[in-house]
Amino acid sequence: MSPLKRKIRAGLLVAPLLALSAMAVGVEGAAAQPPEAAPTPAHATATTPASSAAPTAAAGGRGWTAGWIASPQRASAGFEPNWSEEGFSQHSVRQVVRMTAGGSALRVRLSNLYGTSPLRLTGATVARAGDGASIRPGSLRHLTFGRTRSTLVPAHGQAASDPVPLQVEPMESLTVTLYFAGTTGPATFHSQAYATSYRAAGDHRDDQGGAAFTRTTHSWYYLTGVDVIGGAGGRGAVVAFGDSITDGFGSTNDAGNRYPDELAELLAAAGDPRPVLNAGIGGNMVLNDSAWYGERSTARFRRDVLDQPGASTVIVLEGVNDIGFSESDTPTYKPNPVVSAREMIDGHRRLIREAHARGLKVIGATLLPFKGSDHWGEHAAAVSDELNRWIRTSGEYDAVADLDRAMAAPSDPDLLDPAYDSGDKLHPNDAGYRAMSQAVATALRLSE
Structure with a gap:
């Protein structure tokens, strides 16, 4: 039995059946397939340069x-x-x-x-x-x-x-x-x-x-x-933007238990089905590029969020790697300069400005507790506390998902709740990602 069917049988998901409309391209199976042909040349309309926006409704149909x-x-x-x-x-x-x-x-x-x-x-x-x-x-x-x-x-x-x-x-x-x-x-x-x-x-x-x-x-x-096109009407897509915690590190392979997956199921079960798109990259940073962990978030934000067809809201969960990589000598963590809270806040502000300029709502997620992980240290603890305080109280985000508090151990606010810990004191397990999705869903409702 598939993970989705298990969730339906357990009462965790009630997926609505959408009324799918017919399109000018034809009903399912009606279009004849053209024969094999020579590759489309580089200048053809099927391709666009990397500097251009991703294909959107305006470029490929309404x-x-x-x-x-x-x-x-x-x-x-x-x-x-x-x-x-x-x-x-x-x-x-x-x-x-x-x-x-x-x-x-x-x-x-x-x-x-x-x-x-x-x-x-x-x-x-x-x-x-x-x-x-x-x-x-x-x-x-x-x-x-x-x-x-x-x-x-x-x-x-x-x-x-x-x-x-x-x-x-x-x-x-x-x-x-x-x-x-x-x-x-x-x-x-x-x-x-x-x-x-x-x-x-x-x-x-x-x-x-x-x-x-x-x-x-x-x-x-x-x-x-x-x-997709021709589906039932609904509100715009939610883009989850972040690092390995958004990407789903620590979740079960092939089970669809990353927090954006859980959020999509939660919204559908509540009668508010919306696309939820995962724009996480494990190890990603706000301020620095990495050969292993992708371009910095401020460089990839347009491509991975703003240019996604139908995007209307973005959830930003970024910064633990900028803060924590400097606490470790792991070769893949370089470059790992020591960054200040002010630098981190300026990076978040840039994301907020760019999203608002394109008409998107922006939800800020506080960093999860990570005491005891390889990202933890005296400097990391101080900067994460200051960044979280700014996210929580500045009012610059349209709403806040306070994951720092929602995911903390009852005995220690700096420690990831052991019930939610995948084993490295940094990344949640399946239960943790489910708890994250609930906190984000609450913030999503408050942003609208």
Whole structure:
């Protein structure tokens, strides 16, 4: 039984059935698939340079809403073995994503942001996910880009597929299978997926079963967004922006227990279904770039939040790594300068200004307690207290999710509650992420 079905049976989720409207692109299964064609040239409308905004409703049709996203990272060794540095050569890569918005059609977004040469995609498919690497019968659709199945994504660029008529329910999982007949080089990816991705030698994009997909990792490759259109009306998307605690470190793989997942379920159960998009990157910082942990939040905020189709609210949970990396000599934590509370506050203020300038509400989340972790020390304790006090009392955020207090141990306000601790005194477990989602849902209601 899937984690979602277990939650439904336990009474933890009541997912509403959305009335999915018909689209001009046709009803499910009606569109004929064009033949294989030469890759779309780099100047074609299917691609945009990295400096441009991500595909939006204005660029690709009216009413697009992001239903799932992942923030891109440059290839690196990551937290566990992955395929980003070696890339792919005559491989099919099947990836599973969990949607938080429904619709009658979708499009898939791919990123070659950190590629130094064009990415040649031979072809791709999308389908409803089955068990493991399998797909549900009758649901497979070929993706096209400018009405051809192959495309060329420019170095540092991105691509959005043509609309695909496939009805999608909120909380439903989809698979996207990419086939590379050539050699890609290092892959733009998202390191901490906490979902299993699969690889097979040769062209297996049409396979219904998963037997050929014998290799696995817990990262996503090139895949950065799935947008939907034609769903029931509702309020805009909520973007959860942050580091590994937003990304879901410490949650159970393939269970959908990251706090943004739990928030999406909580809102749906309360009769207020909304897309909740996870823009977390493990190790991310507000003030400094990292080869391992992505561009600083102030540099990636436009791409990963403001340009997401349908975004209306952002939850900011950032800063523990800026503060805590200086307390450790871990090589991947560098650069790790000692930062002040004033510098951290100025970084948060920049995010607030940019969000408000684009008409988004901004919820500030206080940093969770982290005493006893490898991020803890006298300086880190003082700066986190001052930053949290500013988030809590300044009034500059539209609302505050006080995770510092909600997640603290009853016996020590600086310590993560042992009932919520994944084991490192820094990252929550599944129960902790569920508790976080409840505090964030309360703040979300107060912001509106």
